[in-house]
Amino acid sequence: MEQADTSSVPSHPLIESDHIEGTAVYDANDKQIGTIKRLVIEKVSGHVVYAVTAFGGFLGLGSETHTIPWEQLHYDTALHGYKTSIAEEQLRKAPEFSRGDESLLSGHERQQLSSYYMEPW
Amino acid sequence: MEQADTSSVPSHPLIESDHIEGTAVYDANDKQIGTIKRLVIEKVSGHVVYAVTAFGGFLGLGSETHTIPWEQLHYDTALHGYKTSIAEEQLRKAPEFSRGDESLLSGHERQQLSSYYMEPW
Numbered sequence: 001m002e003q004a005d006t007s008s009v010p011s012h013p014l015i016e017s018d019h020i021e022g023t024a025v026y027d028a029n030d031k032q033i034g035t036i037k038r039l040v041i042e043k044v045s046g047h048v049v050y051a052v053t054a055f056g057g058f059l060g061l062g063s064e065t066h067t068i069p070w071e072q073l074h075y076d077t078a079l080h081g082y083k084t085s086i087a088e089e090q091l092r093k094a095p096e097f098s099r100g101d102e103s104l105l106s107g108h109e110r111q112q113l114s115s116y117y118m119e120p121w
Numbered sequence: 122m123e124q125a126d127t128s129s130v131p132s133h134p135l136i137e138s139d140h141i142e143g144t145a146v147y148d149a150n151d152k153q154i155g156t157i158k159r160l161v162i163e164k165v166s167g168h169v170v171y172a173v174t175a176f177g178g179f180l181g182l183g184s185e186t187h188t189i190p191w192e193q194l195h196y197d198t199a200l201h202g203y204k205t206s207i208a209e210e211q212l213r214k215a216p217e218f219s220r221g222d223e224s225l226l227s228g229h230e231r232q233q234l235s236s237y238y239m240e241p242w
Contacts (some may be wrong), residue, residue: 017138017160018141038163041137044198048167075165104133
C-alpha cells in the first residue's frame with residue numbers, strides 16, 4: 001500500500017537549476033546507484049547535454065564521479081529520479097576527462113563519451 | 122580595440138547548472154539590465170523552459186524578480202550573456218506568479234506568460 005501511495009504522489013515536471021544536486025540515479029533494476037551532482041547545459045539551445053554524477057561512497061566520501069550523456073538518462077516519474085541502463089562495469093571503464101572540479105568537456109570529449117556508451121555492452 | 126578583444130575571447134559553449142547564477146541579461150541595445158538567478162528545466166526532456174531573473178537594485182537589494190520564457194532569451198557569444206528584446210515597461214506589467222522562493226510554475230501559468238510576451242508591444 002505504501003509503495004502505491006509513494007508512486008502516485010505527483011512530482012512536479014520542472015526542476016530549478018539550483019535544486020538539481022542530489023536527484024537520485026537508478027539502475028535498470030530500480031536500485032539507487034548514485035545521485036546527480038550537476039547538469040551541464042548548452043548555453044545557446046538551453047538543452048542539457050550531460051550529467052555529472054556521484055556513485056558509491058558514503059555521505060559523499062569515496063564516491064566516484066562519472067559523466068553521463070543525457071541520452072543515457074531517462075526521468076522516471078514514479079521513482080522521482082533518473083534511470084539508466086548503464087552497467088556498473090561499463091561506468092568504471094568509461095573514458096574520464098577529469099580536471100579537478102571542472103565539468104566542461106570539449107566537443108571531441110563529448111563525442112568520445114557518447115560513442116562509448118552507445119556501443120553494445 | 123578593447124571591445125574587439127573582449128568579443129573575440131572564446132566563451133565555452135556549455136554551462137554547469139551550479140554556475141548559472143549571475144549570468145548577465147542584456148536589452149536590445151546591449152545594455153546590461155539584470156542577471157539570471159536560476160534556469161528552470163523540464164525533467165523529462167532536459168530542456169530549459171524559463172529563466173528567473175533579477176533586474177535593477179544594487180547588490181541584490183531592491184531588485185525585481187521576473188520570470189522570462191526561454192524563447193525570449195538569446196545567448197550572445199560576444200556579450201557572454203543573454204539578450205532579450207523585452208522592454209522594461211513590458212517586464213513591469215508582466216503577469217507574476219510569485220510564491221516566496223518557489224519558481225515552479227504550472228502549465229497554465231507558463232502558457233499565460235508565453236502568450237503575454239509573444240503579443241506585439
